[in-house]
Amino acid sequence: MKEVPDAAVQKRIDASTMRLDRSGEKNLNPFDTHGIEAAMQIREGGAVEVDEIVAVTMGPESAVRALHKAVALGADRSVHLTDQELAGSDVCATGYALAKTLESEQPDLVLLGQQSDDGECYTIGAVVADHLKMPSLTQVIKIDISDGKLVCERQAEYGYDTVEVQLPAVISVGDAINEPRYPSLKAIMGAKKKPLETYATSDVGIEADSVGETGSKTQVLAVNPPPEKEAGEIIEDEDTNETVEKIVAWLDERKLI
Amino acid sequence: MAGILVYALHDDEGNFNKNSLGAISEAAKLAGELGTEAAAVVVGEVGDEACAALGAYGAGKVYRAKAAPEGLAQPVVDVMAKVIANEGFSYALFGGGLLGFEIGAGLTARLNAGVTMEVTEVKAQDGKLVAERPVLQDSAIVDVGYVGDPGIIIGRLNAFDATERDGGSAEVVDVEVELSEWSTKATMVNRGEQRGADVNIEDAEILVGGGRGLGEAANFKLAEELAAALGGAVAATRAVVDAGWYPYAAQIGQTGKTVAPKLYLAAGISGAIQHKVGMQSSENILAINKDQNAPIFEFCDLGVVGDLHKILPKLTEAIKAKKSG
Numbered sequence: 001m002k003e004v005p006d007a008a009v010q011k012r013i014d015a016s017t018m019r020l021d022r023s024g025e026k027n028l029n030p031f032d033t034h035g036i037e038a039a040m041q042i043r044e045g046g047a048v049e050v051d052e053i054v055a056v057t058m059g060p061e062s063a064v065r066a067l068h069k070a071v072a073l074g075a076d077r078s079v080h081l082t083d084q085e086l087a088g089s090d091v092c093a094t095g096y097a098l099a100k101t102l103e104s105e106q107p108d109l110v111l112l113g114q115q116s117d118d119g120e121c122y123t124i125g126a127v128v129a130d131h132l133k134m135p136s137l138t139q140v141i142k143i144d145i146s147d148g149k150l151v152c153e154r155q156a157e158y159g160y161d162t163v164e165v166q167l168p169a170v171i172s173v174g175d176a177i178n179e180p181r182y183p184s185l186k187a188i189m190g191a192k193k194k195p196l197e198t199y200a201t202s203d204v205g206i207e208a209d210s211v212g213e214t215g216s217k218t219q220v221l222a223v224n225p226p227p228e229k230e231a232g233e234i235i236e237d238e239d240t241n242e243t244v245e246k247i248v249a250w251l252d253e254r255k256l257i
Numbered sequence: 258m259a260g261i262l263v264y265a266l267h268d269d270e271g272n273f274n275k276n277s278l279g280a281i282s283e284a285a286k287l288a289g290e291l292g293t294e295a296a297a298v299v300v301g302e303v304g305d306e307a308c309a310a311l312g313a314y315g316a317g318k319v320y321r322a323k324a325a326p327e328g329l330a331q332p333v334v335d336v337m338a339k340v341i342a343n344e345g346f347s348y349a350l351f352g353g354g355l356l357g358f359e360i361g362a363g364l365t366a367r368l369n370a371g372v373t374m375e376v377t378e379v380k381a382q383d384g385k386l387v388a389e390r391p392v393l394q395d396s397a398i399v400d401v402g403y404v405g406d407p408g409i410i411i412g413r414l415n416a417f418d419a420t421e422r423d424g425g426s427a428e429v430v431d432v433e434v435e436l437s438e439w440s441t442k443a444t445m446v447n448r449g450e451q452r453g454a455d456v457n458i459e460d461a462e463i464l465v466g467g468g469r470g471l472g473e474a475a476n477f478k479l480a481e482e483l484a485a486a487l488g489g490a491v492a493a494t495r496a497v498v499d500a501g502w503y504p505y506a507a508q509i510g511q512t513g514k515t516v517a518p519k520l521y522l523a524a525g526i527s528g529a530i531q532h533k534v535g536m537q538s539s540e541n542i543l544a545i546n547k548d549q550n551a552p553i554f555e556f557c558d559l560g561v562v563g564d565l566h567k568i569l570p571k572l573t574e575a576i577k578a579k580k581s582g
Contacts (some may be wrong), residue, residue: 008550011393018399091372092365099366120392120530121374123411126330126362135442136331138359139512141499151446155495155512156355158268158449159505161328166442176499210369217371217408221387222400232542234554237563244571247543248579250559254541256463256520257487257576 001036001057001078002029003066004117011118018220019088020118028066031113033073033180034173038111038143040074041178047145052076054105058086058098068191072183077195079105085201085208090216095127100206101199102132109150110170114139125172135165138172260294261287261386262346262407264333265311265319266356269448271303276352278314279417283379284350285315290381293347296320297427298337301327305429312427314419319427322434328448330359331440338367339434347406348386350379353414353534355512361411372409373401375530377416386410394530394552414511414534452505463489463520466509466536467497470525470546470565474502479569480524486576492516494532510535524565528553545569 005011006025014021036055043050055070055078057063067078081101089097102110110132112125122138129136142153150165154174165171183191201208209215237243251257261284266274277297284295296318297311308319320340325332337349337360349364351357358374365372377398378389388401388410402408458464465484467477477491484491493503495510509516511531521539526532528544528551536542537556544557545565554560561568 011396013393013397013399020393091362091374092369095362095366096369118393122358123362123365123372123374126359127366129439130331130334130363130366133437133439135439136359136363137443138330139355154355155499155505156328156449157266157274157512160447160450160452161445162447162450163329164444164446169442174499176496217365217369217404218373219371219402219404220399221402224398224400226391226395226398229556232554232556232558232560234549234560234562236549237561237568240563240567240571243561243563243568244575247559247561247568247572248575250543251520251576252579254520256541257579 001032001055001066001070002116003027003057003059003063004029007117013223015223018223026062026065028069029113029116031115031117031175032070033113034175034177035111035113036070036073036075037178037180038173040181042109042143042145045145048148054079054107056098056101056105057081058094058101064196067196069183071194072187072191073180078197080196080198081201081204082198083201085212088213088216089211090218091121091123091127092217093211093215095124096131096215097201097206097211098124099128099131100204102128104204108168110134112170112172114172114174125170129170132170134168134170136170137163137165139174140171141174141176143171143173143177259291259345259347260296261348261350262337262341263295263297263316263350264337264357264360265297265299266354267299267301267303267327271307273311274352274354275419276354276357276412276414276417278352278419279415280350280352280412281311281314281316282420283412283417285422287379287381287386291384291386294318296346298322298333298340300325300333300336308429309426312425313421315422316427319429320432321429322432325434325436326445328356328445329440329443330356330363331443332436333360334363334367335436335440336432336434337364340432341368341407347408349407349409351411353412353416353511357411361409364409368407370405370407370409371403372411374411375413376410377413379410394555415515458490458492458507458509459514459516461490461516462518463487464492464516464518465489465522465524466492466494466526467503467524468494468526469496470527471497471502472525472566476566477503479565483522483524483569483573483576486573486580487520487522489518489520494526523553523557524569526553527551528556
């Protein structure tokens with residue numbers, strides 16, 4: 001799970017730290033809710049017995065709220081890795097830290113959303129998988145379970161692939177895999193009472209010099225504005241007949257009709 | 258050697274992927290600037306001639322691992338990690354597309370190396386490579402440098418053009434690799450299945466693209482009627498294709514087709530980056546979406562904030578009337 005700035009928040013990079021400015025309203029990464037839903041459906045499907053669903057995140061103190069939401073959506077308990085030393089971790093360091101945290105849980109299946117709403121990296125699942133020495137697949141849109149194996153579908157360069165994956169495994173799911181359910185009021189109210197473990201880096205054997213800015217292998221050298229592009233015209237549809245007239249005139253002007 | 262290593266993806270007939278060829282061309286150009294060489298990795302049973310032909314795009318050597326299966330990321334990570342360990346490459350470069358992301362990410366973990374994804378441009382600076390990556394829905398561009406070797410660069414779809422040069426043929430070197438235990442635990446059952454009828458959206462001069470904002474599969478008829486009135490074809494986003502609303506053959510974006518029509522009319526499409534890369538070269542982009550915060554409004558030429566269920570039918574009628582009048 002990841003805590004990300006809310007969709008309505010204007011995102012910007014803090015020029016002094018070269019990191020994403022994380023002030024403002026935050027929320028559970030919407031892509032991750034598909035991961036929880038996939039876990040719930042596997043449990044409800046009955047093809048395998050699921051002992052428990054654990055929501056795991058790495059992030060500052062405030063990320064607890066994302067975990068509460070994950071629990072409200074169906075997780076049984078949650079794990080929060082939080083430590084000042086982790087601040088500024090790049091993909092390489094984040095994947096390592098998450099893998100160490102997951103290692104202590106010994107999961108049979110690790111599910112992730114295909115991307116975070118802020119970093120848009122698409123890569124953490126595959127990084128975690130290699131550290132855990134587990135098979136992995138990303139952007140999966142269908143999971144079936146038979147004989148303790150996963151049969152996954154995903155779209156790749158040449159069309160749809162069907163891939164059989166042995167457990168334990170790491171799977172990143174695409175947002176078309178399911179429609180996440182809404183949490184019940186009772187689940188929301190009860191979320192804060194579910195078990196939550198908080199770990200510092202040393203609790204899960206993370207080497208301090210492998211995370212944070214020291215452990216990161218990339219360096220942001222500069223942040224620049226994108227090349228100027230003339231902004232297009234935006235119209236609000238108040239009177240549809242008028243709007244349509246404007247569109248037709250615009251098409252006509254460009255010799256498109 | 259401190260060169261640049263590229264993974265060359267191919268289909269089951271052995272045809273190399275356009276984005277991979279673009280990555281080789283880019284690597285060759287950058288290697289020239291750094292005074293080093295570009296090479297490629299190929300997995301699966303690809304013939305000597307096809308491998309050697311990658312020389313035309315600038316690969317000096319092609320490392321071929323016949324025993325590794327094509328189409329899955331982790332076996333390629335095994336191969337590339339071994340080639341990098343043996344030959345000492347300073348950078349691994351991937352063209353856009355899903356597998357490059359997966360392989361690049363796996364290599365990052367395996368080699369404890371820095372990675373940058375969605376890269377649109379790479380520069381040689383003081384003898385090193387710096388990757389440019391647009392972030393926050395393209396509202397800023399960060400320059401990323403690497404600490405230590407190798408640096409891993411994953412391109413955005415179509416970021417690098419495939420250019421044939423007067424190159425000779427590449428030297429083909431077979432590599433034997435013992436696959437890691439975990440990479441043998443995923444097996445391809447069926448690769449590249451096509452779903453739905455063929456629609457030739459790449460040739461259409463006018464495209465009406467439909468997204469989630471259409472609400473349900475049945476509403477695609479609104480897009481079809483409008484496309485018919487305009488004399489164009491219908492395209493779709495990945496989300497609606499995955500949801501089964503429209504055939505894969507009509508999909509635009511990261512894992513679909515790339516188009517550049519005279520008019521792209523985006524109906525109910527938010528304009529997420531995966532879609533944007535497939536249609537941003539369109540000459541005129543007209544977007545209709547009820548969400549005024551949709552990213553597509555930041556790069557369209559005409560944006561209409563409104564309910565497409567009200568607008569589309571009237572627009573279709575108006576265009577028909579205009580054409581017959």
